[in-house]
Amino acid sequence: MRRLVGTLAVLLVAGGCTVAQRANDSRPPTAPPTAVIPTVIAPPQPEGLDGTAGAPGPQICTAITRALTAKLRVPVTAKPNAWNDGGLPAMDLCTLLLEDRAVTIGVSALPSQPDTLSRLMDGAGALEALPELGPDAFIADSRLVFHVGDRAVRITPADGIDRSTAAGIDRAKAVAIALAARDAVPKNLRPARQSDETCQLSNSAAERFVQLQVQLRRDYRVKGALTCIWGTFEATVSIVEAFDQATIPESQRVPPPRFAPLGQPGYYLPEAGELVFRQGRRVVRVSALTNPPREVTLDALTKIVDPMLPLFLR
8 A cells, every 4th residue: 555655656746747847848939931922923914904905105016017917928917005014024015916826025114134034934944045036035835035125025926836736826937026026126115104193192102112213114094994013123013903804813723812801802812922802893903023032911012002992992
């Protein structure tokens, strides 16, 4: 009996020491949540913003249709307007039509930087040099890039280059388009600043995000819907409004995006640096990109659009 009591005492003391020791131990360190850094080059475009309804003004596509029709011996036309993708680098875009095959031509809205062409070819696959267009020109299955003066130019056929598909184009036609664009770029550059007074409401917030005075403005209206773009060499901020958009494609992503406390509904996509929300007829996209990439928080995107919310929520 005495032996049993002694054993119990030892166990209780040992147990008490163990509990006390555990209570005094510091909790295992918890790693802070990993910041999600956007890796996209350009935000997704709202439905319908493809050059059929964009911004008027100088553009490459309308300038080269006649010369290409004569050279390629097929009807070449262009959609009448242009637009800007709000990417990084931000590109002024237009759409060329070879019969019914669409080709998008983009010209950097600001002078090219050392990594511009590599960023524009990111994800394009195997690259091949294109000496016809200069020592730093490249072509891949989906696009080709080159420099004209201090601007980067990208040619993107809708269904690729030399893929033996009905909508694609062969290499010779892609190079012919690029050569025509090269000759037209110097005479068709758009001024760096194109502003709308409504976008001025968010100008201060955009400058706080980019941490500089903006060097690029691309503000315009597409069928009454507002587009505002602020840019520098290191960052681009955009607010794009669309009317009567039936769906929000971002909501169908897998895994599904995070809900945002704005709009009916609203979504936050940290990997794209994007906030998108619906309010009545409107779908509004707020995007931000930086180079080098940094986290774009929901709070940062909300602060950018906040000065314009009365316009979008009315």
